[in-house]
Amino acid sequence: MALHEKKSTRVIFFYHGSGTFSYGVAQVFLHVLNGLDKSRFEPILVITGSLDEPIANLDSNVRVVELHKRSLKGVFFSFVSCLKECRPEIVISAMEHPNVLAVLAKFVSRLDFKLIITSHNVLTSRLNEMWSKRQARVVRFLIPLMYPRANFFLCVSDAVRKDFLAYIKTPVRNAVIYNPVFPECLLSRAPVAKEKGLLVVSSRLTTHKNVSEAVRALSHLDESYRLIVLGDGSERVKLERLVVDLGLESRVDLLGFVKDPFAYYSKAETLVHPSRWEGFGNILIEAMACGCQIVANSQAGAPSEVLCNGEYGFLYEGGNAESLANNVLKARSEPKDRQSLINYASEFTDVRVARQYERLFDSLLMDT
The missing domain is CATH 3.40.50.2000 (Glycogen Phosphorylase B;)
Structure with a gap:
């Protein structure tokens, strides 16, 4: 590498799922991954499970790592190993379970990367309609405990941001970046x-x-x-x-x-x-x-x-x-x-929104 050539920033996108990569958070990640400037960033998509088929329309410059795990315990230890192997500068995760796992993985791995946790839905509605009472109690306990330990909390709308911040008692750096929706x-x-x-x-x-x-x-x-x-x-x-x-x-x-x-x-x-x-x-x-x-x-x-x-x-x-x-x-x-x-x-195109993600990455990397 020439002395003047700047090393690209390695960014891991941590996605919890298996089978197809085609709905919700997966599509958001897909568009951001495609839109990132590959001369400046080296994106890696880490998937907790296994894919049924290659991801359609994904930029060939994006490396995909499948952990092939189903249990949270298996995912956690495999992800820690992946972090130690890849040595990212930035990790970005999405939704409650992956966010908590990412916070714990950063602590256990003892690696010095910037962690961005993201939320893509209104938590109150999910607690009331999608989870059992026991699951909801666990989430209510973990979010104020774990989320402030991340470097940044990113939301896809102000409605999501305001709802989540009501559950987080400790101040946390946060912002809204709307979803990239199409190429x-x-x-x-x-x-x-x-x-x-x-x-x-x-x-x-x-x-x-x-x-x-x-x-x-x-x-x-x-x-x-x-x-x-x-x-x-x-x-x-x-x-x-x-x-x-x-x-x-x-x-x-x-x-x-x-x-x-x-x-x-x-x-x-x-x-x-x-x-x-x-x-x-x-x-x-x-x-x-x-x-x-x-x-x-x-x-x-x-x-x-x-x-x-x-x-x-x-x-x-x-x-x-x-x-x-x-x-x-x-x-x-x-x-x-x-x-x-x-x-x-x-x-809301992939490239326009990806530029906003890049500015966030740059600002976090400038922090001491």
């Missing part, structure tokens, strides 16, 4: 004519995603409207039953998981987002980039923030299917300017 190349897609009356929901079919509210809203709209649902999950059978009960079989299509949701956003007139809570809401930006009108639950936390309190979409009263339907009608009669939506969405 810059998507903006060069040729525009597609919108199909009047076509509504789309893109979501896992789980209780808190509240897709049934969109189906009920359709029953308040005339027959020129139809609904396409992209995604699958535990609530599918209940949704199929609801569609039949409301007599909407000819107007609702449950398509399951699709590889290219952008093809549907491009054709849809409006994206409906009825989720009860969201840490960010990537789908809002994805659809906006395709010129979709947006109708979202006003009580879901981050979606109101992402839509700038209605500047870039329509907010309805959560739990009220008729309010949702009325806002779908308003989206047609008083639509947001399509080019303004696309311009706003362009702020």
Whole structure:
């Protein structure tokens, strides 16, 4: 190496999961990994489990390490070994369990790296709806104990940040960086004519995603409207039953998981987002980039923030299917300017958001 050549900064992205690398936090990591300047940073993706197949669309310059572990104990000791082998300058982890493991691993490894822990969802909602009472008690105990030991706490929205800080008693350095949602190349897609009356929901079919509210809203709209649902999950059978009960079989299509949701956003007139809570809401930006009108639950936390309190979409009263339907009608009669939506969405590309991560990395490395 030439004397004047600067060594690149090694950054580990610590992801808890296995199987496919295609949802939520995985997609955020994917876009940041792809967007980072590889002449300055050497990114390594460490996955706790095993992948079913290579990660689609991942930059070939990103090294992937699979720990092939399932138990938290196995993950922990394998991760400590990985840290000692890779010797990173920065480690970034996501969600509660990996964040706690990363804090412990830094202590046990005795390595001097900067640790960034991140949160991608509203903790209070997860505690109330996704975990048992025992699990919730453990999380409530660990977060104020462990999170302040990290060098930085990063959140994907101000709604997430404010909620989490209520649980952390000790001051911790923190900031918000919105999610990277799609690659810059998507903006060069040729525009597609919108199909009047076509509504789309893109979501896992789980209780808190509240897709049934969109189906009920359709029953308040005339027959020129139809609904396409992209995604699958535990609530599918209940949704199929609801569609039949409301007599909407000819107007609702449950398509399951699709590889290219952008093809549907491009054709849809409006994206409906009825989720009860969201840490960010990537789908809002994805659809906006395709010129979709947006109708979202006003009580879901981050979606109101992402839509700038209605500047870039329509907010309805959560739990009220008729309010949702009325806002779908308003989206047609008083639509947001399509080019303004696309311009706003362009702020969330992989490269633009990766530059924000790079500035955070640089500032932490300058700390003594």
